[in-house]
Amino acid sequence: MTVETINPHTGQSEYRHELMDAAAIEAVLAAAGDAAERWAATPLEERGALLRAIGHQLRARRGDLQRIMTAEMGKLGKEALAEIEKCAGACDYYADHAAGYLREEIVETDASRSYVRYEPLGCVLAVMPWNFPIWQVFRFLAPALMAGNVAVLKHASNVPRCADAIALVLRAAGLPEGVFGVLHIDNEQAADVIRDARIAAVTLTGSERAGRSIAANAGDQLKKCVMELGGSDAFVVLEDADLDLTVRQAVAARFANAGQTCIAAKRFVVVEAIADAFVERFVEAAAKLRLGDPQHEATTLAPMARQDLRDELHRQVRASIDQGARALLGCEPDASHAGYPASILDGVAPGMPAYEEELFGPVAAILRVRDEDEAVRVANDTTFGLGGSVWTRDAARGERVARRLRCGVAFVNAIVRSDVRLPFGGIKRSGYGRELAGHGIHEFTNIKSVYVA
Template sequence: MPYDTVNPANGQVEYSLELMDAAAVEQRLAAAAQAFPGWAATPLEQRGALLRKVGAQLREQRDAIQRVMTAEMGKLRKEALAELDKCAAACDYYAEHAAEYLREQAVVTDAQRSYVRYEPLGCVLAVMPWNFPIWQVFRFLAPALMAGNVALLKHASNVPRCADAIRKVLADAGVPDGVFDVLHIDNDQAAEVLRDARVAAVTLTGSERAGRSIAANAGGQLKKCVMELGGSDAFVVLDDADLDATVAAAVKSRFDNAGQTCIAAKRFVVVEAIADEFVRRFVAAAAERRLGDPQDEATTLAPMARQDLRDELHKQVQASVAKGATPLLGCEPERGSHAGYPASILDQVAPGMPAYDEELFGPVAAILRVADEAEAVRVANDTTFGLGGSVWTADRARGERVACQLQCGAAFVNAIVKSDVRLPFGGIKRSGFGRELAEHGIHEFMNIKSVYVA
């Protein structure tokens, strides 16, 4: 059965693709199973050298891959290039640090010798989203390959050529056949692949609904899984915040990538003493974001990735307004744009509204006014999600104290929440479980083995 990918900027069909049949899927599963023993036995230095070549290929092919990213999911050219550079840097990072992270660790016990060693699990199925179509993959792939695992990628249906571009990068770098491949399959087929005995584990970045389905399947098979799901990050503005810096960061965090970022600031929790001034400046700065051709360097707001996603976001906005939220900017689909939604701000957001209770996965900011610091912490934590959060204040010690009270996987003070290959990344509550990146990320898909020699 074929499916089309549609350019979100103009509505034109970019690509038509046939789903793989059972024979094609079996071929790739068999190749992965065959490749695993040899790849796991490949010396770490050789795996690292290949991963550095992967990074070099990403840099060499960045312009071509950027055009595919922009055509398939609408990412601004400059944002796509930055994403590709980040992927290349992650490859270099794990090539450099894997030996440190995977070294045997001696432990003093009653034995003559005892230690902990790390061994790869096997084939990992990666179910990945469209919003960062290259980075989301490499965030998992670089550490997984350095660990000695092999991988199969089931990418989002609207970015199939991004998936193929990743496969080409690895092939051009000389990564052996079967170590990484792409499955152009639907969700039902992915569930069958996960049930296959040759698949050892699964990682998913996506919606809560997708996470529940994949995690239930993995649990039924007693297979390791890592879930990076949605977020509704709080951006806490205290009464002593530097508003110039805070507003600039608020605009960037909410509207980059058309707001389609799990760790984007979505709920702006602002202490009442400075709320009016913050909101005035925020509206003025956000109004400068302009939709347009994502290939044009002058465009400062990308379209949303699909028209149906834009329509769903608008329903959330309308429902919030119907329940009392005040639209201050935007809040109507962009005329003449296939999937465009303008930079939008809702004020007076309260519990019971979608803008308060749900994730707004698009360029809409929700203003939540609070009386003081204590209420700011309470409101920031009043969510089913727990991915990230940030605190903005002139007092670093105060900011750190508040950050440590936020119920989330990453809390930043006077900085936008972002993934950093040097820090573990992941959430709590309904934002998922497990960690990617840093030392923690490479250990997620390994057998942590205790060896005891009496």
């Protein structure tokens, strides 16, 4: 089967490739199976040296990686370069800190000696999305490799060259054959791979629909999985917020990566006393964003990754307007292939798609509330639970409100983001399990108790 990728800005064919057949899939899995035991036995210091070499290669090849990312999924050039540097930083971080995270933990019991150790599981299958086509891979890969696991990647179908470019980086850094492999396969083939005995665990970043399918297949095989799914993060603006800071950060929180971010601020829950002032300034600032060629420095809003995604977003917008939401900015597709302008909906209420669903694109939903307590109630009135942020001049108050948000990641006076030093993940329909920090490296280990009488 031939798969074609389309440039989101031009609408032109970017790349064609064939999905793997059974023999090609077997070759990748066999190589991973052969490498698993050897890599697990590789001293941690050697793994760390290789991870630092990978970080070096990422930085050395950042220009090529940036061009591929921009061509395949439309990412702004400057955002792509920042993403590559973040990946290199994650490699450095785990090279420096894995020994501490994986150190055996002595536990005092009635035994002469008892302790907990962290052992690799084997081969991890990663099913990764297109929106951060390099970072999403390294977010799992850096800790998984340092823990002694090998990995195979099924990347999103519209970023095949990104997947191959990652493999080239790892080979150039000297990673042994079989420790990382790429599978160009469809969803049905992925289900077969999950059933393969050589796959020990699965990690997915993607939609709720993909999560249900992958988790069901992994569960059927009793295999560990981590699910990082969608989000509809609340951006809670209290009446004492610093408007200069809050509006500036609101624009970045909603429209970075064309709004195609699981932890983007999507629902702006604003206390009524400050709502008019916030909305007026938010609209004014968002209107300055310029949609265009993502390779051009003057462009400040990237196109969406695919035309079908743009069309689905517009369906949600139109349905919300039909139910009473007010379009304050944008809310109509751009004439370019997959472009959608910065858009803001006011008067969003329960029952509307903009309230109930994830808007995975550059559309902000304004939800006006009476006070702090109603802000918390509305922020939590969602089936998702990934992130949330609180904006107030009183940091202690912000922290109290952040602790009331039912989500996996809560920030005060800062944009929600993934940080390699902090565990990352969600609750409810946003998934389960954690990535990054020590929690992330432990997810794909056998946490093994040893008791010596």
